[in-house]
Amino acid sequence: MADAERLVARVREYNPSSDSDLIRRAYLYGAEMHEGQWRRSGDPYITHPIAVATLLAEQNLDDATICTALLHDTIEDTRSTYGDVAERFGPEIADLVEGVTKLTKLQLTSTESKQAENLRKLFMAMSRDMRVILVKLADRLHNMRTIISMTPEGRERKARETMEIFAPLAGRIGMQWMREELEDLAFEVLNPTARASIIRRFIGLKREAGGVIEKIEADIKIELARIGITGEVQGRAKRPFSIWRKMEEKQVAFSRLSDIFGFRIIVETEAECYSALGAIHQRWKAIPGRFKDYISQPKSNGYRSIHTSVSGRDGKRVEVQIRTRAMHEVAETGVAAHWSYRDGERVENPFAVDPGKWVHDLTRQFDSAEDHAEFLEAVRLEMYSDKVFCFTPRGEVVKLPRGARPLDFAYAIHTRIGDRCVGAKVDSIRVPLSTKLRNGQSVEIITAEGERPRASWLELVETGRAKSAxxxxxxxxxxxxxxxxxxxxxxxxxxxxxxxxxxxxxxxxxxxxxxxxxxxxxxxxxxxxxxxxxxxxxxxxxxxDEQSDVVDASAAIVGLEPDQTFRRAECCQPLPGERIVGITTAGKGVQIHTIDCATLVGVEGEPDRWVDLAWHSGTHPAVHTITFDLTISNDAGVLGRICTLIGTQKANISDLHFVEKRQDFYRVRIDADLRSAEHMHAVRLALEADEDVVSIERVRRDIRSPARAG
Known part of the structure; x- marks a missing residue:
């Protein structure tokens, strides 16, 4: 019971009006249901729900969320039911517990189709009540902190799921601290050697720098005091996984990596944020291209802060974030700020956003995705993306993921604008559609009637919406x-x-x-x-045709042994009436070639494989396919007339595709089913006589060594 009392005391620190009796009853019920159950570490199972509840209490969350944490495994792992929980603690808590139970059962790293369906279910649960995912994230964090007790296979599976799903999800809803810790814990499991190497190098760097974090903190405080600002300064080294990711992205060694130290300045007002920025830039040299103002252009999850990088003490590059205390609360807790308490009152943080808006927009946008891969791609883009903010010519703001291009901008405005896009102007200058957009740019989309998307556009877009359209x-x-x-x-x-x-x-x-x-x-x-x-x-x-003298296509060749099968070679496509030879092939019967086929050069030294053959006399059915390569005028009705000419010669077109398209002509390949060489010549003569046929060739392929003995 001591654990429960410590939890109750922690909740009452930020919420004196908390229902302490409700939390105690949730603890006692959870302890009763989990009695006799043990974790892999050997600890009583109830220690896990207590740890999850404590994590959420550190985020100043409401009583219902704390109780859900204490009960989150009861429906799944004990004899307890939804009705039992609802009777004792009310429908709100019962719904939350059931929601967490359903999330726990989802296999998020299963096959692609199953994963897509389960991610849809996860987002649906989140859209109904975001507190479900807050409990699940805390549950995952404690499991990762104690993952050492699992089997090696279980550790790897859990770590990969954490890295691919839960860590980016935590970041996407604003809980950056949790994302960083989850990533680093998963990194320790998935690549322990790399992590240990980074830690060793980092310890050496700190030894050489000699308290560099404390020195830079003191320097910043002096600059703030000089302009009359009393602010809190926090300095820290970036986590091993963050350093590893930057090394991978920039393809640089640890020794060449800069800005591995980060500093945070927390002030009281927005005006002080910009004053502090001026003081920092006045004291140290700003790094070009590393300034981001998320105060004037907040992220979609409510995050606001100023980011800049400067050459600090001894020329070391450091990253500085500047924000107000209210902004800091949202930056630390993300959507959890929506349910947080202070002094017994729900906090009305002006920077907290609607916690379900992103989830609702995502599920609505991709409910129509027609395949699993498309949905997964969209989710991953949305979960991992940072944002840039661009303007329409009318001054409206369009939010896009980092790396977005003009086509993403066009489709963000309207699908019709994207489909008809022929070009773009950025800040009034015509740019290629491959140009990556930057914060604050004004984008104008140039459209044309009749324009349609091309397959190559898929390489020029980043957003799931544009790719889907x-x-x-x-x-x-x-x-x-x-x-x-x-x-x-x-x-x-x-x-x-x-x-x-x-x-x-x-x-x-x-x-x-x-x-x-x-x-x-x-x-x-x-x-x-x-x-x-x-x-x-x-x-x-x-x-x-049902003529009696029509040759059976399966018996069209004379000279084969009774048990031998044959097939026409693709390289020369022999026709009845042409001189032929057979080449035996192990396991594939006899391959039929024309006597002048270039491929036969490859088997000249193997005379034992050659078989003298001939076509059966009689009328052969029009089932022998050959390929014509035609160059024809690009005029209305020409292709239709060509197809008609072939049809009037009693030939069947089995395939047709364009090789080349230009303003004045087309090159097209047509597969035609013919009876014989004589039939082919008749078709060819009919085509050559057409004034819009520039040239016609029978396609023969020089395929060397295609018919090996084995």
């Missing part, structure tokens, strides 16, 4: 392209049997093939998932 537009454009191409292929197939393509016919074919719509059918034809001949088979089977 670009991907959605690309999917829509690709779908439309496939439908257009499928329409041409279907029309040629209908023409080849003397029938007219109609919407009704396409819908009938789609229904018979169990497809959702005619557009679905056309998209499959356009993507070569289905040959256009299949549509004719479904609608007009009686019109297809």
């Amino acid at each position: 670009i991907r959605r537009s690309l999917r829509e454009a690709e779908s439309a392209r496939l439908i257009r191409l499928g329409t041409e292929l279907a029309r040629v197939a209908f023409d080849s049997v003397g029938r007219r393509m109609t919407d009704k016919g396409l819908m009938t074919a789609a229904r018979r093939m169990n497809l959702d719509s005619a557009d679905d059918l056309l998209a499959r034809l356009g993507s070569a998932e289905m040959p256009s001949r299949r549509v004719i088979e479904v609608l007009y089977p009686e019109l297809l």
